[in-house]
Amino acid sequence: MIYNYLGNYSLVFCLIFSLIIFFLCFKSINDPRKIIEKNIFSLLFLQLLTIIISFFSLIILFVLSDFSNETVYNHSHTTKPIFYKISGSWGNHEGSLLLWLFVLVLFIFIFSLTSKKHPKKYRIFTIIFHEIIVLGFIIFLLSVSNPFNMNYPIPYEGLGLNPILQDPALAIHPPILYLGYVGSSIIFSSALAALVQGYVNKNWASHIKKWIIISWIFLTLGIMIGSIWAYYELGWGGFWFWDAVENVSLMPWFCLTALLHTIIVLEKRNILKSWTLILSIATFILSLGGTFLVRSGILNSVHTFANDPSRGIFILIFLFIIIFLSVIIFFLFQIEESTSRKTFFLSKETSLIINNWFMMYFLSVVLIGTTYPIFLEVLTSDKVSVGPPFYNKLLIPFLIPFFVVMAFGPKLQWIKTKFSKIKYTNFFYFFISLAASVFIIRYSEAKYLFSTAIFVTSFILLIKTIEGFFEKKNNFSQKLSHFSFSIFILSILLNGAFSTEFSANMKQGDELNINNNSIKFINLKTLNKNNYKTVITTFEIKDKQGRILKFNPEVRIYNQPEILTSEADIKSNIFSDKFLVVNLLKDDGYFNVRYQVKPFMSWIWFSIILLTIGGILSFFRKI
């Protein structure tokens, strides 16, 4: 009970502090006294403190299963394991927004700590713009999504957390993804501040680059964890569904990745200033717009767990204010592009610009694919679905030139590269790639010409990135990231080309033969767990070589809320994942069984982790 008040009132205090900081910042712009700056700093600390208190109050409420709190009542249950009680506190709308706010305030505090050697006014303006976002979120929380609403009379039992959310991957997925999203808010406010102060230069670029990398790392990891979760919990072997909510997280990623490359051009050559700013602003707007799309519930998605239209409208208005604000500032404060030397076609700049060109294309495909059905329905009331075939058709052909540029781009020099520097070994690489691709295509059922092209280019990319490790240029993080990206692409391609699957309805004792494999349904047993009942089945799969693998996929029947989930049994090794999942059928004793062999599955996850390690190394790199 007490924690309800504690959490609620510290949020109110957070609002008050935010207003005071706002006021002091404006005062400090024309007032050179150091003391105001110090006050702002201590207020930022106090603000952080209030939000920590508020956040931990919510966690304690969840741990105590205090159903006098509406959020706890709606999303928790006494029989839930303690771990999911804690993670449940951010697994819902109100709590996740509180977490968002927490990260917002934490980041601006860290920003003010680490930016001391930069001009004072630039820092102050960043704080001003950031506090606008903070204010928006506090008002949002207090008005339409307060996590500390009270229930009266106090219920004895809660409604429980959706069982598919009761999962370790999904417990850490929101915080990590939010670190990525919210990191983009720092980039946003600092870009606007730099624009206002005319501080868009090399110094700013190398300073904000760190924040870009941080957000990028967390966003990448966050998307990956969500995808892993979908793979074993939600999907029947798929890991990316081109589902609207997944797309929403991918859009800022494209933008951020483009920004990650552009900022290098700005840092090294002092060009592309406006473009960098546009990307910085766009990344945050996409993050915010994504939140709107997910939270408003206008998307039809597997991941829609809670939504409420009135919240959607609030975020929509807030989104428009932010867009309006940034557009006005962008046109009010023109930036002078430095008139530096001419850029030649064969140069590093060109390849980085081409990277941006493609990233923007990928972004536009995903953005249009995700939002088009919404607009169409509003305008014509016709409903269309945009699914995987659309994205595959529009994205994959463009990957071919993209890989080529990615393979050769990093080898080019700034400003100008002589054509004669391109070596003949590349022809050799081309033929190796071609041979490898033809070999692969023969054993798969992919379309000939098109798949060959995509395989050839991705093999060339792989070879060129490996070659990069033997070159003298000291940029290990970039090499590692590009190398892991090529591994990532190849694993996805090979996975797509060689995955096999089989599904059938079976009952206990049945045995089936498919492609020299035999599947045998041995037995099943029912167990009662704390918050669910489970049916554990045992299968034996004998492969071509006669090796026997045992699988124990489960069907769980959760008590609160009553939901059936299938827990796949996955046997992973270096080369492939074997994936068996069962589902209860209405006919007595029959189960729907789906068995899949998915090659290079763990390579996909491994390569993404390696990719982010590249990012981490780049973060700690000097210069």
Added chain:
Amino acid sequence: MKKKIIFLTLLFLTIVSHSISLEKNNKLENKISKNLRCLVCQGQSVYDSQSDFAISMKILIKNKINKGESEKEIYEFFRTQYGDWILYEPNLNKNTIFLWIFPIILFIFGGYLIFRNFFKK
């Protein structure tokens, strides 16, 4: 003896060819059900869903494949029954023309902007 061998080979061949076509049908069935939306679910394909609707859809798809209908005919059947919403690959018509070409237009426009701003000075 000879007859027996011929008979056995024929039997073997029919079983093999049957199982091959079965496997092929299973593959086609999976492919089609992946491209159809489960109408009663939240953003799941027929393939991914285990709802009653999806299960009966899968049976329907299987029957249609066994009848020898082509992939296109099956999509067209579902489209006339349930509307465009059920297809994950939107048909190209006046409603979706922009969906398909707008990204391409943007790509070309982006290329033009890059060319104008960087190389034509």
